[in-house]
Amino acid sequence: xxxxxxxxxxxxxxxxxxxxxxxxxxxxxxxxxxxxxxxxxxxxxxxxxxxxxxxxxxxxxxxxxxxxxxxxxxxxxxxxxxxxxxxxxxxxxxxxxxxxxxxxxxxxxxxxxxxxxxxxxxxxxxxxxxxxxxxxxxxxxxxxxxxxxxxxxxxxxxxxxxxxxxxxxxxxxxxxxxxxxxxxxxxxxxxxxxxx
Numbered sequence: 001x002x003x004x005x006x007x008x009x010x011x012x013x014x015x016x017x018x019x020x021x022x023x024x025x026x027x028x029x030x031x032x033x034x035x036x037x038x039x040x041x042x043x044x045x046x047x048x049x050x051x052x053x054x055x056x057x058x059x060x061x062x063x064x065x066x067x068x069x070x071x072x073x074x075x076x077x078x079x080x081x082x083x084x085x086x087x088x089x090x091x092x093x094x095x096x097x098x099x100x101x102x103x104x105x106x107x108x109x110x111x112x113x114x115x116x117x118x119x120x121x122x123x124x125x126x127x128x129x130x131x132x133x134x135x136x137x138x139x140x141x142x143x144x145x146x147x148x149x150x151x152x153x154x155x156x157x158x159x160x161x162x163x164x165x166x167x168x169x170x171x172x173x174x175x176x177x178x179x180x181x182x183x184x185x186x187x188x189x190x191x192x193x194x195x196x
Contacts, residue, residue, distance in 0.1 A: 009100050029052060069102065073102060073105055074177045076180075079173070080112055080116075080169055
């Protein structure tokens with residue numbers, strides 16, 4: 001892994017574990033200035049320092065197999081088509097310590113998946129509200145509404161949000177898989193940041 005990605009990853013991992021630069025330097029048996037220079041991207045660390053950073057931060061800083069990395073990035077992004085956050089969660093958990101790109105994109109995919117899963121549950125809840133409201137209104141109200149154009153419109157429009165969510169997830173998954181393959185930044189709009 002080369003700078004500046006290495007420095008960004010060291011800084012991110014250090015902060016996740018709650019270390020100050022001084023604490024990390026002490027654990028790695030290097031100077032605080034060395035940690036500062038690595039994190040800012042000024043220097044590439046020596047093999048000893050890189051190994052110590054890897055041990056302390058529990059991360060493999062060796063060069064990943066880029067073809068393998070691209071495969072997992074595509075799978076990760078395409079998994080957003082199926083609105084189940086289990087698949088990207090498994091891939092992200094398994095590969096996040098091997099690749100910075102998988103760690104970063106995995107978080108974005110997971111946030112998108114969780115947001116879309118919540119939207120699907122909200123849509124399903126709304127789907128259940130209409131029949132429940134009709135039942136609550138009574139049989140006479142149901143018979144009065146049943147033959148009207150409003151009822152027919154309701155039958156068509158109720159599943160529409162679920163269909164639109166499915167189309168949106170498919171579009172975002174394919175577009176971001178292509179972006180990941182061409183080494184462009186991915187973007188999942190409407191995502192709430194659950195995983196940081």
